[in-house]
Amino acid sequence: MSISSVGRWARSSRSSYILETPPTFLVPSLWKSAPAARNFSTSPSRSLPRDYNRNRGVSAIRGTGPRQPLSVSKEPLPEPVLDSKLRSKVQVDENHGLWGFFNKQRTTLSTPEDEYSHGRSWSVEELRSKSWEDLHSLWWVCVKERNRIATETFERNRLKAGYGDFEASDRDTTVRRTQRAVKHVLTERWYAWEAARKLAKTDEEIDLNSPGQIYLPRDFEEDVPEEEELRDVGSKEPTTTKERRDADKVTV
Amino acid sequence: MATNVPALAARHFNLGGKEVYLPNFTLTLLRTPFLPPNYASFIVPLNLNKLDIRDYLFHAYGVKVVSVRSYVQQQRVRQDKPGSRMPAPRRWYRPRSIKKMTVEMDKPFVWPEEPEDFSSWEKERYDAAAKSQEKEQEKYRPDYAAKPTAERKSIAEQAQALLSGKEQWRPQWVDSGAPVEVEQDLPMSRDSRP
Numbered sequence: 001m002s003i004s005s006v007g008r009w010a011r012s013s014r015s016s017y018i019l020e021t022p023p024t025f026l027v028p029s030l031w032k033s034a035p036a037a038r039n040f041s042t043s044p045s046r047s048l049p050r051d052y053n054r055n056r057g058v059s060a061i062r063g064t065g066p067r068q069p070l071s072v073s074k075e076p077l078p079e080p081v082l083d084s085k086l087r088s089k090v091q092v093d094e095n096h097g098l099w100g101f102f103n104k105q106r107t108t109l110s111t112p113e114d115e116y117s118h119g120r121s122w123s124v125e126e127l128r129s130k131s132w133e134d135l136h137s138l139w140w141v142c143v144k145e146r147n148r149i150a151t152e153t154f155e156r157n158r159l160k161a162g163y164g165d166f167e168a169s170d171r172d173t174t175v176r177r178t179q180r181a182v183k184h185v186l187t188e189r190w191y192a193w194e195a196a197r198k199l200a201k202t203d204e205e206i207d208l209n210s211p212g213q214i215y216l217p218r219d220f221e222e223d224v225p226e227e228e229e230l231r232d233v234g235s236k237e238p239t240t241t242k243e244r245r246d247a248d249k250v251t252v
Numbered sequence: 253m254a255t256n257v258p259a260l261a262a263r264h265f266n267l268g269g270k271e272v273y274l275p276n277f278t279l280t281l282l283r284t285p286f287l288p289p290n291y292a293s294f295i296v297p298l299n300l301n302k303l304d305i306r307d308y309l310f311h312a313y314g315v316k317v318v319s320v321r322s323y324v325q326q327q328r329v330r331q332d333k334p335g336s337r338m339p340a341p342r343r344w345y346r347p348r349s350i351k352k353m354t355v356e357m358d359k360p361f362v363w364p365e366e367p368e369d370f371s372s373w374e375k376e377r378y379d380a381a382a383k384s385q386e387k388e389q390e391k392y393r394p395d396y397a398a399k400p401t402a403e404r405k406s407i408a409e410q411a412q413a414l415l416s417g418k419e420q421w422r423p424q425w426v427d428s429g430a431p432v433e434v435e436q437d438l439p440m441s442r443d444s445r446p
Contacts, residue, residue: 090289090362097313098292098361101281108283108364111372139274140312150278154295158283159366162373183274 100144101151109156115167121177127185135182142175142182149175264316268303275308282352289360298324298351305353316358325350338392 022030058064081087103110127135149172156164200206205217280295287293292315296305302320309315327347332339334347390396413419 084285090360092289092362093359096359096361097309097315098281098357100313101279102364106364108366109373113372136273143275143278144312146278147280150280150295154280155283156373159370160375160379161367161370162375162378164373179274179276 101148103148103152109152109159109161109164112164112167115152115164115171118171118174121174122181124181124184127181128188130185132186135185139179139182142179145175146172262316263310265306265310268307270304279305279308283363284354285363287354289362290357291354292357292361293352293354296351296353298349300351300353302353305355309355315355318356318358320353320355322351322353325352 054068055066058066099106102108103114122138127138130138149168153165153168156162156168197208200208200214206215208214210216277297277300282293282295284291284293294305300308302322305320306317309317326349329344329346331341331345332343333345410419414421
Protein backbone atom coordinates (compact mmCIF):
# COMPACT_ATOMS: atom_id res chain seq x y z
CA MET A 1 0.00 0.00 0.00
CA SER A 2 1.50 3.33 -1.01
CA ILE A 3 1.50 6.43 1.16
CA SER A 4 -0.84 8.40 -1.11
CA SER A 5 -3.49 5.71 -0.94
CA VAL A 6 -3.15 5.68 2.84
CA GLY A 7 -3.66 9.46 2.92
CA ARG A 8 -6.68 9.24 0.69
CA TRP A 9 -8.07 6.60 2.90
CA ALA A 10 -7.44 8.74 5.96
CA ARG A 11 -9.04 11.82 4.37
CA SER A 12 -12.10 9.97 3.30
CA SER A 13 -12.52 8.51 6.72
CA ARG A 14 -12.04 11.79 8.59
CA SER A 15 -15.76 12.09 9.35
CA SER A 16 -15.88 8.77 10.98
CA TYR A 17 -12.49 9.25 12.67
CA ILE A 18 -13.66 8.25 16.09
CA LEU A 19 -15.54 5.32 14.81
CA GLU A 20 -12.84 3.95 12.61
CA THR A 21 -9.34 4.28 13.92
CA PRO A 22 -6.57 3.16 11.58
CA PRO A 23 -4.76 0.04 12.48
CA THR A 24 -1.71 0.38 14.62
CA PHE A 25 0.74 -0.70 11.93
CA LEU A 26 -0.22 2.39 9.87
CA VAL A 27 0.66 4.83 12.65
CA PRO A 28 4.23 5.63 11.53
CA SER A 29 3.00 6.38 8.00
CA LEU A 30 0.18 8.61 9.19
CA TRP A 31 2.29 10.53 11.70
CA LYS A 32 3.23 13.81 10.04
CA SER A 33 6.44 15.44 11.16
CA ALA A 34 6.95 19.06 10.17
CA PRO A 35 8.95 18.81 6.94
CA ALA A 36 11.84 21.21 6.35
CA ALA A 37 10.30 23.96 4.34
CA ARG A 38 12.25 24.50 1.17
CA ASN A 39 11.88 27.82 -0.54
CA PHE A 40 11.38 27.39 -4.19
CA SER A 41 12.22 30.34 -6.32
CA THR A 42 12.97 30.87 -9.97
CA SER A 43 15.26 33.86 -9.33
CA PRO A 44 18.97 33.09 -8.89
CA SER A 45 20.39 33.02 -5.43
CA ARG A 46 22.23 36.14 -4.33
CA SER A 47 25.21 34.39 -2.77
CA LEU A 48 26.95 33.67 -6.09
CA PRO A 49 27.23 35.83 -9.18
CA ARG A 50 25.53 34.81 -12.38
CA ASP A 51 28.66 33.06 -13.57
CA TYR A 52 32.28 32.95 -12.56
CA ASN A 53 33.39 35.57 -15.02
CA ARG A 54 35.43 38.05 -13.02
CA ASN A 55 35.34 40.60 -15.79
CA ARG A 56 31.55 40.77 -16.02
CA GLY A 57 30.48 44.34 -16.24
CA VAL A 58 33.95 45.60 -17.06
CA SER A 59 33.72 47.53 -20.27
CA ALA A 60 36.28 49.58 -22.07
CA ILE A 61 33.56 51.42 -23.99
CA ARG A 62 31.58 52.51 -20.96
CA GLY A 63 34.66 53.29 -18.97
CA THR A 64 34.04 50.83 -16.21
CA GLY A 65 37.47 49.85 -15.00
CA PRO A 66 38.59 46.62 -13.48
CA ARG A 67 37.08 45.83 -10.11
CA GLN A 68 40.25 44.32 -8.67
CA PRO A 69 43.58 46.10 -8.22
CA LEU A 70 46.18 45.20 -10.82
CA SER A 71 49.81 44.45 -10.12
CA VAL A 72 51.12 47.51 -11.86
CA SER A 73 53.29 50.04 -10.17
CA LYS A 74 54.36 53.49 -11.20
CA GLU A 75 58.04 52.61 -10.78
CA PRO A 76 59.97 52.42 -14.05
CA LEU A 77 60.91 48.95 -15.24
CA PRO A 78 64.55 47.94 -14.85
CA GLU A 79 66.47 47.94 -18.11
CA PRO A 80 68.20 44.71 -19.07
CA VAL A 81 71.98 44.88 -19.30
CA LEU A 82 72.73 43.50 -22.75
CA ASP A 83 76.50 43.75 -22.45
CA SER A 84 77.63 40.76 -20.45
CA LYS A 85 80.79 42.54 -19.27
CA LEU A 86 78.78 45.18 -17.45
CA ARG A 87 76.72 42.68 -15.50
CA SER A 88 77.55 41.93 -11.91
CA LYS A 89 79.75 38.88 -11.61
CA VAL A 90 78.46 35.65 -10.17
CA GLN A 91 80.20 34.63 -6.98
CA VAL A 92 81.55 31.14 -7.58
CA ASP A 93 82.26 28.93 -4.62
CA GLU A 94 85.98 28.20 -4.17
CA ASN A 95 85.18 24.60 -3.35
CA HIS A 96 82.74 24.04 -6.16
CA GLY A 97 82.98 20.53 -7.48
CA LEU A 98 83.19 21.54 -11.11
CA TRP A 99 86.66 22.98 -10.53
CA GLY A 100 87.69 19.35 -10.76
CA PHE A 101 87.30 19.67 -14.52
CA PHE A 102 90.08 22.29 -14.62
CA ASN A 103 93.79 22.37 -14.01
CA LYS A 104 95.40 23.47 -10.76
CA GLN A 105 95.71 27.08 -11.90
CA ARG A 106 91.99 27.01 -12.72
CA THR A 107 92.47 28.44 -16.17
CA THR A 108 90.50 27.54 -19.25
CA LEU A 109 93.41 25.92 -21.04
CA SER A 110 96.74 24.49 -19.95
CA THR A 111 99.74 25.43 -22.04
CA PRO A 112 101.32 22.60 -24.01
CA GLU A 113 104.44 22.88 -21.83
CA ASP A 114 102.44 22.27 -18.67
CA GLU A 115 100.51 19.51 -20.33
CA TYR A 116 103.65 17.74 -21.44
CA SER A 117 105.45 17.97 -18.09
CA HIS A 118 104.38 14.71 -16.59
CA GLY A 119 105.99 11.50 -15.52
CA ARG A 120 105.52 7.95 -16.64
CA SER A 121 102.56 5.76 -15.88
CA TRP A 122 102.40 3.33 -12.97
CA SER A 123 103.81 -0.06 -13.76
CA VAL A 124 102.23 -3.38 -12.91
CA GLU A 125 105.13 -4.31 -10.64
CA GLU A 126 104.61 -1.22 -8.52
CA LEU A 127 100.89 -1.71 -8.25
CA ARG A 128 101.06 -5.37 -7.25
CA SER A 129 101.88 -4.44 -3.68
CA LYS A 130 99.02 -1.95 -3.39
CA SER A 131 95.75 -2.58 -1.62
CA TRP A 132 92.37 -2.46 -3.27
CA GLU A 133 91.67 0.91 -1.66
CA ASP A 134 94.86 2.35 -3.12
CA LEU A 135 94.12 0.97 -6.56
CA HIS A 136 90.57 2.20 -6.45
CA SER A 137 91.53 5.73 -5.47
CA LEU A 138 94.25 5.74 -8.14
CA TRP A 139 91.64 4.72 -10.69
CA TRP A 140 89.44 7.64 -9.70
CA VAL A 141 92.36 10.04 -9.94
CA CYS A 142 92.86 8.75 -13.48
CA VAL A 143 89.17 9.16 -14.29
CA LYS A 144 89.17 12.78 -13.16
CA GLU A 145 92.36 13.52 -15.05
CA ARG A 146 90.87 12.09 -18.24
CA ASN A 147 87.76 14.21 -17.74
CA ARG A 148 89.93 17.29 -17.43
CA ILE A 149 91.91 16.41 -20.55
CA ALA A 150 88.72 15.80 -22.54
CA THR A 151 87.27 19.13 -21.39
CA GLU A 152 90.41 21.06 -22.29
CA THR A 153 90.76 19.34 -25.65
CA PHE A 154 87.20 20.22 -26.57
CA GLU A 155 87.70 23.80 -25.47
CA ARG A 156 91.01 24.10 -27.35
CA ASN A 157 89.40 22.90 -30.54
CA ARG A 158 86.45 25.19 -30.04
CA LEU A 159 88.65 28.24 -29.51
CA LYS A 160 91.04 27.11 -32.28
CA ALA A 161 93.80 27.96 -29.83
CA GLY A 162 96.57 26.19 -31.72
CA TYR A 163 98.91 23.38 -30.81
CA GLY A 164 98.44 21.18 -27.79
CA ASP A 165 96.53 18.18 -29.11
CA PHE A 166 99.61 15.99 -29.15
CA GLU A 167 100.57 16.86 -25.58
CA ALA A 168 97.03 16.23 -24.33
CA SER A 169 96.72 12.91 -26.11
CA ASP A 170 100.14 11.87 -24.84
CA ARG A 171 99.08 12.57 -21.29
CA ASP A 172 95.82 10.76 -21.87
CA THR A 173 97.70 7.71 -23.11
CA THR A 174 99.87 7.76 -19.99
CA VAL A 175 96.82 7.89 -17.77
CA ARG A 176 95.17 5.07 -19.64
CA ARG A 177 98.31 2.95 -19.30
CA THR A 178 98.03 3.38 -15.55
CA GLN A 179 94.42 2.30 -15.71
CA ARG A 180 95.43 -0.73 -17.74
CA ALA A 181 98.01 -1.63 -15.10
CA VAL A 182 95.37 -1.35 -12.37
CA LYS A 183 93.10 -3.71 -14.25
CA HIS A 184 96.01 -6.03 -14.92
CA VAL A 185 96.78 -6.30 -11.20
CA LEU A 186 93.15 -6.84 -10.30
CA THR A 187 92.82 -9.54 -12.93
CA GLU A 188 95.88 -11.26 -11.57
CA ARG A 189 94.40 -11.18 -8.10
CA TRP A 190 91.16 -12.57 -9.34
CA TYR A 191 92.93 -15.50 -10.99
CA ALA A 192 94.97 -16.11 -7.82
CA TRP A 193 91.78 -16.14 -5.79
CA GLU A 194 90.07 -18.45 -8.24
CA ALA A 195 92.98 -20.86 -8.21
CA ALA A 196 92.98 -20.85 -4.41
CA ARG A 197 89.26 -21.53 -4.38
CA LYS A 198 89.64 -24.49 -6.69
CA LEU A 199 92.45 -25.80 -4.56
CA ALA A 200 90.34 -25.42 -1.45
CA LYS A 201 87.63 -27.57 -3.00
CA THR A 202 89.96 -30.52 -3.21
CA ASP A 203 91.57 -29.90 0.20
CA GLU A 204 90.06 -32.07 2.88
CA GLU A 205 90.93 -29.68 5.69
CA ILE A 206 88.92 -26.84 4.14
CA ASP A 207 85.16 -26.84 4.13
CA LEU A 208 83.86 -23.99 1.99
CA ASN A 209 80.25 -24.70 2.90
CA SER A 210 80.71 -24.50 6.65
CA PRO A 211 78.93 -21.57 8.24
CA GLY A 212 81.68 -20.87 10.75
CA GLN A 213 85.35 -21.50 10.38
CA ILE A 214 86.37 -22.69 6.95
CA TYR A 215 89.84 -23.98 7.75
CA LEU A 216 89.60 -26.98 10.03
CA PRO A 217 93.06 -28.42 10.55
CA ARG A 218 93.13 -32.04 11.62
CA ASP A 219 95.13 -33.29 14.57
CA PHE A 220 98.41 -34.58 13.34
CA GLU A 221 101.22 -36.33 15.17
CA GLU A 222 104.47 -34.52 15.10
CA ASP A 223 107.41 -36.46 13.90
CA VAL A 224 109.17 -37.27 17.11
CA PRO A 225 112.77 -38.07 16.33
CA GLU A 226 113.85 -41.35 17.82
CA GLU A 227 116.08 -41.34 20.83
CA GLU A 228 118.93 -43.11 19.08
CA GLU A 229 119.11 -40.53 16.37
CA LEU A 230 119.16 -37.78 18.96
CA ARG A 231 121.96 -39.41 20.78
CA ASP A 232 124.00 -39.83 17.61
CA VAL A 233 123.53 -36.25 16.61
CA GLY A 234 124.52 -35.02 20.03
CA SER A 235 127.68 -37.06 19.95
CA LYS A 236 128.67 -35.95 16.50
CA GLU A 237 128.11 -32.22 16.43
CA PRO A 238 128.81 -29.62 19.09
CA THR A 239 125.60 -28.04 20.25
CA THR A 240 126.76 -25.43 22.71
CA THR A 241 129.10 -22.58 21.97
CA LYS A 242 131.71 -23.85 24.33
CA GLU A 243 131.92 -27.19 22.61
CA ARG A 244 132.05 -25.45 19.25
CA ARG A 245 134.94 -23.35 20.46
CA ASP A 246 136.73 -26.44 21.61
CA ALA A 247 136.21 -28.08 18.30
CA ASP A 248 137.70 -25.06 16.56
CA LYS A 249 140.76 -25.23 18.78
CA VAL A 250 141.30 -28.79 17.84
CA THR A 251 141.16 -28.08 14.18
CA VAL A 252 143.48 -25.12 14.51
CA MET B 253 78.52 4.00 -8.13
CA ALA B 254 80.14 2.68 -5.04
CA THR B 255 83.05 4.96 -4.41
CA ASN B 256 84.41 6.76 -1.42
CA VAL B 257 81.15 8.41 -0.55
CA PRO B 258 81.93 11.93 0.68
CA ALA B 259 79.09 12.45 3.10
CA LEU B 260 76.26 10.02 3.32
CA ALA B 261 74.13 12.46 5.26
CA ALA B 262 74.54 15.12 2.58
CA ARG B 263 73.23 12.87 -0.15
CA HIS B 264 70.00 14.25 -1.52
CA PHE B 265 68.81 11.17 -3.41
CA ASN B 266 68.41 7.47 -2.91
CA LEU B 267 71.35 5.39 -3.93
CA GLY B 268 70.74 3.04 -6.82
CA GLY B 269 71.51 -0.63 -6.93
CA LYS B 270 73.96 -0.51 -9.84
CA GLU B 271 77.46 -0.82 -8.49
CA VAL B 272 80.17 0.57 -10.74
CA TYR B 273 83.62 0.43 -9.26
CA LEU B 274 85.84 1.22 -12.24
CA PRO B 275 84.00 3.50 -14.65
CA ASN B 276 85.83 3.80 -17.93
CA PHE B 277 84.37 6.81 -19.69
CA THR B 278 84.97 10.52 -19.82
CA LEU B 279 82.71 13.47 -19.22
CA THR B 280 83.43 16.66 -21.13
CA LEU B 281 82.33 19.85 -19.46
CA LEU B 282 81.13 22.40 -21.98
CA ARG B 283 81.32 26.17 -21.85
CA THR B 284 77.72 27.34 -21.89
CA PRO B 285 77.50 31.12 -21.52
CA PHE B 286 73.94 31.02 -22.80
CA LEU B 287 72.78 29.02 -19.80
CA PRO B 288 72.17 30.38 -16.29
CA PRO B 289 75.18 29.94 -14.00
CA ASN B 290 73.61 27.13 -12.02
CA TYR B 291 73.43 24.97 -15.13
CA ALA B 292 76.27 22.89 -16.53
CA SER B 293 76.36 20.90 -19.73
CA PHE B 294 78.34 17.75 -20.47
CA ILE B 295 79.10 15.45 -23.36
CA VAL B 296 78.45 12.01 -21.99
CA PRO B 297 78.63 8.48 -23.38
CA LEU B 298 75.45 7.27 -25.03
CA ASN B 299 74.76 4.62 -22.42
CA LEU B 300 74.80 7.05 -19.49
CA ASN B 301 71.42 7.99 -18.11
CA LYS B 302 70.19 10.84 -15.93
CA LEU B 303 70.36 8.91 -12.69
CA ASP B 304 73.91 7.85 -13.49
CA ILE B 305 75.17 11.38 -14.03
CA ARG B 306 73.52 12.60 -10.86
CA ASP B 307 75.19 9.83 -8.90
CA TYR B 308 78.53 10.29 -10.68
CA LEU B 309 78.74 14.04 -10.20
CA PHE B 310 77.83 13.78 -6.54
CA HIS B 311 80.21 11.02 -5.60
CA ALA B 312 83.16 11.98 -7.80
CA TYR B 313 82.95 15.76 -7.66
CA GLY B 314 80.58 16.57 -4.81
CA VAL B 315 78.18 18.44 -7.07
CA LYS B 316 74.55 18.37 -6.02
CA VAL B 317 72.41 17.97 -9.09
CA VAL B 318 68.84 19.16 -8.83
CA SER B 319 67.58 18.16 -12.26
CA VAL B 320 68.93 16.72 -15.48
CA ARG B 321 67.88 17.05 -19.07
CA SER B 322 69.31 15.00 -21.85
CA TYR B 323 69.68 15.33 -25.60
CA VAL B 324 71.06 13.02 -28.27
CA GLN B 325 72.44 14.89 -31.23
CA GLN B 326 72.53 12.94 -34.47
CA GLN B 327 75.51 13.66 -36.67
CA ARG B 328 75.56 14.58 -40.33
CA VAL B 329 76.12 11.92 -42.94
CA ARG B 330 79.61 12.15 -44.41
CA GLN B 331 81.43 10.55 -47.28
CA ASP B 332 83.70 7.84 -45.99
CA LYS B 333 85.16 7.52 -42.55
CA PRO B 334 87.04 10.44 -41.07
CA GLY B 335 90.76 10.24 -41.53
CA SER B 336 90.63 8.30 -44.78
CA ARG B 337 93.27 9.60 -47.19
CA MET B 338 91.13 9.57 -50.31
CA PRO B 339 87.47 9.74 -49.28
CA ALA B 340 85.55 7.38 -51.53
CA PRO B 341 82.45 9.02 -52.99
CA ARG B 342 79.03 7.68 -52.05
CA ARG B 343 80.43 5.48 -49.31
CA TRP B 344 78.16 7.04 -46.75
CA TYR B 345 79.12 7.13 -43.16
CA ARG B 346 77.28 8.57 -40.20
CA PRO B 347 79.39 9.32 -37.13
CA ARG B 348 78.17 8.18 -33.77
CA SER B 349 75.59 10.44 -32.14
CA ILE B 350 76.63 12.80 -29.39
CA LYS B 351 74.72 12.76 -26.13
CA LYS B 352 74.62 15.93 -24.11
CA MET B 353 73.24 16.36 -20.65
CA THR B 354 72.47 19.62 -18.92
CA VAL B 355 72.33 19.48 -15.17
CA GLU B 356 70.92 22.00 -12.75
CA MET B 357 73.08 22.45 -9.69
CA ASP B 358 72.43 23.91 -6.27
CA LYS B 359 75.43 26.28 -6.53
CA PRO B 360 76.28 28.48 -9.50
CA PHE B 361 79.44 27.94 -11.49
CA VAL B 362 81.01 30.21 -14.09
CA TRP B 363 83.85 29.19 -16.34
CA PRO B 364 87.14 31.08 -16.12
CA GLU B 365 87.88 33.66 -18.78
CA GLU B 366 89.01 32.68 -22.23
CA PRO B 367 92.70 33.33 -22.83
CA GLU B 368 93.46 36.57 -24.68
CA ASP B 369 96.96 35.72 -25.80
CA PHE B 370 97.40 32.47 -27.69
CA SER B 371 101.17 32.72 -28.07
CA SER B 372 101.66 29.77 -25.72
CA TRP B 373 99.78 27.61 -28.20
CA GLU B 374 101.55 29.17 -31.25
CA LYS B 375 98.29 30.04 -32.84
CA GLU B 376 99.76 32.00 -35.77
CA ARG B 377 102.05 29.18 -36.80
CA TYR B 378 99.28 26.66 -36.34
CA ASP B 379 96.89 28.65 -38.52
CA ALA B 380 99.51 29.17 -41.23
CA ALA B 381 100.27 25.46 -41.28
CA ALA B 382 96.59 24.62 -41.52
CA LYS B 383 96.14 27.09 -44.36
CA SER B 384 99.02 25.72 -46.38
CA GLN B 385 97.82 22.19 -45.78
CA GLU B 386 94.39 23.12 -47.02
CA LYS B 387 95.94 24.63 -50.13
CA GLU B 388 97.92 21.48 -50.70
CA GLN B 389 94.87 19.28 -50.35
CA GLU B 390 92.95 21.33 -52.87
CA LYS B 391 95.11 19.85 -55.62
CA TYR B 392 93.61 16.44 -55.05
CA ARG B 393 90.02 17.56 -55.42
CA PRO B 394 88.27 16.43 -58.62
CA ASP B 395 87.38 19.96 -59.74
CA TYR B 396 90.85 21.35 -59.26
CA ALA B 397 91.75 21.20 -62.99
CA ALA B 398 88.59 23.08 -63.98
CA LYS B 399 89.34 25.95 -61.65
CA PRO B 400 91.27 28.96 -63.02
CA THR B 401 94.85 29.12 -61.92
CA ALA B 402 96.36 32.05 -60.09
CA GLU B 403 98.46 32.98 -63.17
CA ARG B 404 95.48 33.25 -65.47
CA LYS B 405 94.83 36.92 -64.81
CA SER B 406 98.44 37.87 -65.30
CA ILE B 407 98.61 36.00 -68.63
CA ALA B 408 95.52 37.79 -69.85
CA GLU B 409 97.00 41.16 -68.94
CA GLN B 410 100.24 40.41 -70.74
CA ALA B 411 98.38 39.24 -73.85
CA GLN B 412 96.28 42.39 -73.84
CA ALA B 413 99.38 44.54 -73.57
CA LEU B 414 100.95 42.78 -76.54
CA LEU B 415 97.82 43.02 -78.66
CA SER B 416 97.32 46.69 -77.96
CA GLY B 417 100.92 47.38 -78.87
CA LYS B 418 102.04 48.63 -75.50
CA GLU B 419 104.78 46.05 -75.39
CA GLN B 420 106.79 44.53 -78.16
CA TRP B 421 107.47 40.87 -78.23
CA ARG B 422 111.11 40.04 -77.87
CA PRO B 423 112.66 36.60 -77.73
CA GLN B 424 114.17 35.80 -74.41
CA TRP B 425 116.86 33.74 -76.10
CA VAL B 426 120.13 35.68 -76.40
CA ASP B 427 122.87 34.87 -78.93
CA SER B 428 126.02 34.40 -76.90
CA GLY B 429 128.29 33.23 -79.75
CA ALA B 430 129.71 29.83 -80.58
CA PRO B 431 130.01 27.27 -77.79
CA VAL B 432 133.40 27.21 -76.12
CA GLU B 433 134.74 24.25 -74.30
CA VAL B 434 135.83 25.22 -70.82
CA GLU B 435 138.77 23.96 -68.76
CA GLN B 436 140.69 22.72 -71.73
CA ASP B 437 144.02 23.10 -70.00
CA LEU B 438 143.22 20.70 -67.14
CA PRO B 439 145.27 17.51 -67.38
CA MET B 440 143.30 14.26 -67.37
CA SER B 441 145.33 11.51 -65.72
CA ARG B 442 144.34 7.85 -65.74
CA ASP B 443 144.18 7.72 -61.95
CA SER B 444 141.83 10.65 -61.57
CA ARG B 445 139.26 9.04 -63.81
CA PRO B 446 136.37 7.65 -61.86
